[in-house]
Amino acid sequence: MSNKELSKLKKQLQLINETVSNDVYNLGEQFFEKIVLKLNKALDADYTFIGKLSENHNSVETLSLVNTKGVLENITYDLKNTPCQNVIGQNPCSYLKNIPELFPNDQLLIDMGIEAYVGVPLYDSKKEPTGILVCLFKNEIKDTYAIESILMIFASRASAELEHMKLYDALEKHKKKLESTVEYRTKELNKKNKELESSNQELAKTLESLQKAQIQLIQSEKMATLGILTSGVAHEINNPLNYLIGAQIGLSNYFENHQSLDPENTNILLESINVGVKRISNIVNGLNQFSRNNENMNEDCDIHSILNNCFEMLSSISKHKVDIIKKYSEVTILVQGNSGKLHQVFLNILSNSIQSITGHGKIEVVTKIKEREIIIEIEDNGHGIEKDILHKISDPFFTTKPPGQGTGLGLSISTSIINEHNGALKFDSEPNKGTKVTINLPLK
Amino acid sequence: MNNKLKILYVDDELINRKIFEIVFAHKYEIFIASDGYEGLKILEETPDILIIISDMSMPGLNGVEFIKKAKEAYPLKKYYMLSGFQITPEIEAKIEDGLILKYFEKPLNKKEIETEIEKYN
Numbered sequence: 194m195s196n197k198e199l200s201k202l203k204k205q206l207q208l209i210n211e212t213v214s215n216d217v218y219n220l221g222e223q224f225f226e227k228i229v230l231k232l233n234k235a236l237d238a239d240y241t242f243i244g245k246l247s248e249n250h251n252s253v254e255t256l257s258l259v260n261t262k263g264v265l266e267n268i269t270y271d272l273k274n275t276p277c278q279n280v281i282g283q284n285p286c287s288y289l290k291n292i293p294e295l296f297p298n299d300q301l302l303i304d305m306g307i308e309a310y311v312g313v314p315l316y317d318s319k320k321e322p323t324g325i326l327v328c329l330f331k332n333e334i335k336d337t338y339a340i341e342s343i344l345m346i347f348a349s350r351a352s353a354e355l356e357h358m359k360l361y362d363a364l365e366k367h368k369k370k371l372e373s374t375v376e377y378r379t380k381e382l383n384k385k386n387k388e389l390e391s392s393n394q395e396l397a398k399t400l401e402s403l404q405k406a407q408i409q410l411i412q413s414e415k416m417a418t419l420g421i422l423t424s425g426v427a428h429e430i431n432n433p434l435n436y437l438i439g440a441q442i443g444l445s446n447y448f449e450n451h452q453s454l455d456p457e458n459t460n461i462l463l464e465s466i467n468v469g470v471k472r473i474s475n476i477v478n479g480l481n482q483f484s485r486n487n488e489n490m491n492e493d494c495d496i497h498s499i500l501n502n503c504f505e506m507l508s509s510i511s512k513h514k515v516d517i518i519k520k521y522s523e524v525t526i527l528v529q530g531n532s533g534k535l536h537q538v539f540l541n542i543l544s545n546s547i548q549s550i551t552g553h554g555k556i557e558v559v560t561k562i563k564e565r566e567i568i569i570e571i572e573d574n575g576h577g578i579e580k581d582i583l584h585k586i587s588d589p590f591f592t593t594k595p596p597g598q599g600t601g602l603g604l605s606i607s608t609s610i611i612n613e614h615n616g617a618l619k620f621d622s623e624p625n626k627g628t629k630v631t632i633n634l635p636l637k
Numbered sequence: 638m639n640n641k642l643k644i645l646y647v648d649d650e651l652i653n654r655k656i657f658e659i660v661f662a663h664k665y666e667i668f669i670a671s672d673g674y675e676g677l678k679i680l681e682e683t684p685d686i687l688i689i690i691s692d693m694s695m696p697g698l699n700g701v702e703f704i705k706k707a708k709e710a711y712p713l714k715k716y717y718m719l720s721g722f723q724i725t726p727e728i729e730a731k732i733e734d735g736l737i738l739k740y741f742e743k744p745l746n747k748k749e750i751e752t753e754i755e756k757y758n
Binding site (some may be wrong): 426434 | 726
């Protein structure tokens with residue numbers, strides 16, 4: 194064996210050593226490049242490359258292509274009419290010389306000036322062809338056995354790497370797909386969640402307004418029933434009152450014509466009947482006003498008589514407990530609106546005032562006209578309203594009364610009635626001192 | 638023969654009729670009827686009744702129905718109502734279209750009624 198051959202063999206052995214050493218295993222993407230560079234040098238080849246077979250098995254894409262000077266740009270070439278066609282999926286194949294004559298249609302090899310060829314196929318673990326490892330020579334070569342053997346050693350290693358790469362790619366792709374699927378699903382889920390949330394909110398709102406409507410319906414149903422009831426009751430009371438007043442007139446006439454034996458007392462008695470009838474008649478009238486169920490906003494409403502009616506109706510709960518101080522303006526105050534509804538407002542405010550008074554107290558009612566505006570002030574010295582709830586007292590359903598004792602709708606309805614009359618309702622209150630309600634209404 | 642103004646009062650309640658008679662008899666000649674049909678019969682028999690005052694709620698013809706029939710036959714007479722019901726939009730409309738001159742509410746107010754009737758005495 195010549196010195197030259199010996200050094201060549203040494204070089205090849207060194208290469209094998211390096212390849213199986215751990216270093217190369219960790220090269221990752223650079224693996225092919227390193228291997229191909231080393232093979233090209235060790236085997237004295239002019240070009241060396243590792244190629245990957247396309248999925249349709251028609252072409253090869255180089256993963257690493259080098260010449261004696263270094264790394265070249267990767268290329269893709271058709272397998273047809275090339276020596277590689279005889280290698281891929283088959284056995285190692287070598288041509289010592291005459292490549293241009295043997296493959297006259299492989300223009301690429303002819304252009305590169307290739308004379309000799311050694312190629313080995315790459316297979317994956319399932320024995321499927323995956324690529325090729327090739328050395329190209331510009332001059333004819335003597336022996337292919339050693340080159341083929343060495344290429345074979347590297348081929349199995351490259352195959353494994355290729356397969357690994359492929360699996361890794363697939364895994365990456367799969368991972369990405371999974372990620373995007375998860376992202377998409379998460380987005381969908383979030384969207385659905387939001388939709389659900391907003392429809393939930395809508396549902397809650399609907400429920401609330403439904404409850405409101407229901408209570409208002411019950412309230413107006415009550416008022417309507419009360420209206421029918423009171424108008425019937427009023428009629429039934431007014432007729433016997435007619436008897437009484439008629440009898441009183443009749444008796445008065447009688448005593449006028451026939452001289453009473455005790456005129457002082459009979460006059461008082463006759464007048465008592467008169468006053469009593471008038472008072473009952475006022476109460477009945479008040480009830481009627483209050484429960485009249487119409488939406489007419491064109492009635493002339495006499496604020497003083499409405500207030501008086503309300504006091505009359507509330508006299509059973511205010512008598513002996515509350516001093517009513519009326520400071521009415523001297524002139525009659527007329528408001529255009531709905532008399533029944535205004536009765537409802539004052540009845541509500543006055544009964545709140547009366548209920549706020551424990552023990553003995555007073556309610557002062559002032560009415561006055563300022564320019565084109567009517568101001569009605571109702572002031573009590575009851576327990577007052579705490580500051581932190583004062584802004585809430587007109588909210589529907591807000592009540593400080595125990596469950597079942599107040600709907601919490603009184604002031605809410607009152608506010609909307611005053612608004613309907615183009616007026617304003619204001620509350621000033623100090624705990625333990627009392628509350629002042631101010632109502633502004635436009636003068637008729 | 639007296640020259641007192643003749644008034645027909647229609648009410649289904651006996652006491653109301655008696656009361657009306659006692660209250661107004663010294664000043665006017667009162668005719669009473671317990672329902673609309675009787676009222677129409679009296680009007681036929683006594684042509685010189687000028688004032689008619691009727692209750693509203695009665696069996697048979699109600700006040701408005703009775704006055705409508707009466708007014709068709711005797712359009713120049715003066716028609717009033719006296720009722721325990723508060724004035725309703727329906728009644729208000731009748732006043733507006735001239736069927737009823739005035740609506741008195743029970744318990745009756747003698748002065749109010751007399752003032753109105755005196756316009757025709």
